[in-house]
Amino acid sequence: MVAGSICTLHAKGRFMRLFIALFFSLILSLPTLASEEKYSESDLLDRPLMERYILDELKSLRQDYQSLEKRMITEITDRELTVADKSLNYANVTVTYFFYIIAGVASLIAFVGWQSLREFKHNTKEMADKRLEKIAQEYEKKFVALERDLKRKTRIISENNKEIEKINEIHNLWLRAQSSQTPEQRIEIYDEILVIRPGDLEALTYKADAAMEINEYHWALSICNRVLEVDYTNGPALYQRACAYSRLGIEEQAIEDLERAIDYSPSIRDLLAEERDLELLHGNERFEKLLQLSNNNE
Structure with a gap:
């Protein structure tokens, strides 16, 4: 989870640098363009190096988000399997201990009446059921939290990908506008x-x-x-x-x-x-x- 968060921050940092670079390039280009040509004919983003930089940053940012999504899915799946394995192992150990206890007190059953034995079996079963139910509820809460976190991060990744596509499409339209004749x-x-x-x-x-x-x-x-x-x-x-x-x-x-x-x-x-x-x-x-x-x- 820490690695995913770091990768997310890194991707967001790339996005912010891209946005800041684009913004300042526009600001810095205004005074020069204004002094050399008419305002209505001024170029916008007509710089190959800046275009190359923006496209490389967009490609790198998209790859980072795709890599993050893959790692998140793999990590969540591994954690779910680990939790399930631990849960089954814990239940197995618990049942084994119960059998050891039952075997240890078997010698006392002869001194206990049928009614006491029935109560003992009932109480033992009830205690085991409560314990298993408590364990199941705890892990269910953890699974719900993990699922909610995964959905949130998946939604963020999807929204960022859509925004990147919009930026790329708008950039191409600006380039078309610059080359339009009428x-x-x-x-x-x-x-x-x-x-x-x-x-x-x-x-x-x-x-x-x-x-x-x-x-x-x-x-x-x-x-x-x-x-x-x-x-x-x-x-x-x-x-x-x-x-x-x-x-x-x-x-x-x-x-x-x-x-x-x-x-x-x-x-x-x-x-x-x-x-x-x-x-x-x-x-x-x-x-x-x-x-x-x-x-x-x-």
Whole structure:
């Protein structure tokens, strides 16, 4: 059981390292990508070494869970057989001792009347039955506890395997989205991601960006509002909503969203000068101040 627990912790540690590596790779890639290309065309996880590392970790983690399940089943089976063997041996020894006792007191039976002998037999049988019943109850409780623990660990392993499959499938969909040629194709892929993981804020934000590319400004605005209802500090969603407001001619609201987006994600400031969706804001005093601050930071 200790070995199984250690293996479980090791597998969970691998999973956490995988998740942390993926998370930090996304965070660290944002500033560089933002400064070299448009936000709506930025690559995601387009690194062969990172992809190789993630796939190797997924394969190793799945193998660890499968090995753990096999060892757990073998260990539980061995323990059940050992407990059953000990139980039978204990019962055999107990019955043998009873026979020794009966043989030892056989010489006294002649001095005991028939009634006393019957009572003795009855009491002996009753005592043996109670003892055996107590032993059976104790081992039954142990078997129930072992079965419950095995089911719990099997359920955890199954859930983790399903989560790994989801992560792998979503990763492949992101790679497909990166290689898609049209916004419509990317929107279909983002919808597939949302079917697997409903409410994925990143997928919704990228879907809003694709909607902007096909001039569906109201749709993009609605998607951004869904994201911000869950996370009002989401910088990319605020930026996309600002672009939608700009295209719809709502300048003040667009600039307000840009200011908030820069507060939560300072790297967004570098996108302002070259963003085509913000062209209508040029000449606005507040927007020009944001551009000036961006140039000063450079």
